[in-house]
Amino acid sequence: xxxxxxxxxxxxxxxxxxxxxxxxxxxxxxxxxxxxxxxxxxxxxxxxxxxxxxxxxxxxxxxxxxxxxxxxxxxxxxxxxxxxxxxxxxxxxxxxxxxxxxxxxxxxxxxxxxxxxxxxxxxxxxxxxxxxxxxxxxxxxxxxxxxxxxxxxxxxxxxxxxxxxxxxxxxxxxxxxxxxxxxxxxxxxxxxxxxxxxxxxxxxxxxxxxxxxxxxxxxxxxxxxxxxxxxxxxxxxxxxxxxxxxxxxxxxxxxxxxxxxxxxxxxxxxxxxxxxxxxxxxxxxxxxxxxxxxxxxxxxxxxxxxxxxxxxxxxxxx
Numbered sequence: 001x002x003x004x005x006x007x008x009x010x011x012x013x014x015x016x017x018x019x020x021x022x023x024x025x026x027x028x029x030x031x032x033x034x035x036x037x038x039x040x041x042x043x044x045x046x047x048x049x050x051x052x053x054x055x056x057x058x059x060x061x062x063x064x065x066x067x068x069x070x071x072x073x074x075x076x077x078x079x080x081x082x083x084x085x086x087x088x089x090x091x092x093x094x095x096x097x098x099x100x101x102x103x104x105x106x107x108x109x110x111x112x113x114x115x116x117x118x119x120x121x122x123x124x125x126x127x128x129x130x131x132x133x134x135x136x137x138x139x140x141x142x143x144x145x146x147x148x149x150x151x152x153x154x155x156x157x158x159x160x161x162x163x164x165x166x167x168x169x170x171x172x173x174x175x176x177x178x179x180x181x182x183x184x185x186x187x188x189x190x191x192x193x194x195x196x197x198x199x200x201x202x203x204x205x206x207x208x209x210x211x212x213x214x215x216x217x218x219x220x221x222x223x224x225x226x227x228x229x230x231x232x233x234x235x236x237x238x239x240x241x242x243x244x245x246x247x248x249x250x251x252x253x254x255x256x257x258x259x260x261x262x263x264x265x266x267x268x269x270x271x272x273x274x275x276x277x278x279x280x281x282x283x284x285x286x287x288x289x290x291x292x293x294x295x296x297x298x299x300x301x302x303x304x305x306x307x308x309x310x311x312x313x314x315x316x317x318x
Contacts, residue, residue: 001025001155006076072093123176136161184245187246188252207233247261
């Protein structure tokens with residue numbers, strides 16, 4: 001396929017390499033012309049995954065990318081700019097979104113912002129550096145357009161990157177958004193040194209929280225036990241370099257959210273998504289105590305006070 005990957009961060013870089021290794025014709029499109037020039041001159045991304053060989057992948061600015069010839073456009077941009085960038089891209093090729101979050105302006109799922117062309121979403125336990133290194137993983141491609149999802153499955157699946165089709169677009173997108181917020185809280189557990197029992201309990205209750213929200217929004221419960229739910233949640237909460245887990249750890253150790261994001265130097269989706277997810281839960285009438293707690297910490301509550309409030313909640317049935 002002629003493919004344009006929009007967004008030259010870690011995930012966009014890794015996915016461009018994955019597509020090229022599957023024999024596809026790939027353009028990696030970035031906003032910054034200096035970054036584009038450096039990729040063209042060195043065959044390396046100067047900012048993200050700098051050891052990944054990008055030779056054979058054409059760099060371009062978003063303004064100059066060949067969207068008119070594209071058979072697929074892959075969106076790997078932060079959720080905060082998805083709505084201003086992706087719906088306005090030229091051409092009519094299907095969109096495959098790699099972005100894990102909600103639209104902060106409207107609170108909507110990101111796929112709903114793409115109204116004039118087919119759209120699919122890829123999600124799962126997909127740490128970019130491991131994929132770039134060729135380590136094995138699996139993912140789901142979700143779409144209401146089943147032929148599109150099946151076509152993309154055939155074009156992307158490999159021995160190192162196993163792809164499943166899922167028709168639950170609502171559930172997959174909400175899993176992708178909510179797991180980052182739980183990842184922040186898991187990092188808080190690490191930062192406070194509370195141990196693996198506490199972390200495992202938090203992740204388990206976080207999964208239940210995600211599933212409640214998904215069911216209320218019309219998602220399929222099975223999705224939350226699968227790769228987009230449990231799978232992505234586990235790696236987000238435990239991987240040492242996971243951005244959301246790391247941000248939560250830094251905040252627990254005394255940094256502000258802005259300082260933690262600056263220290264990490266890449267997009268921390270959970271910081272954007274947490275208040276949007278909380279507001280969605282209010283609209284749906286669903287209780288999300290961990291998400292609510294994350295929002296209070298981001299607003300200045302000491303993490304120790306949050307821990308006391310969560311542990312002091314009235315005991316209930318599981």
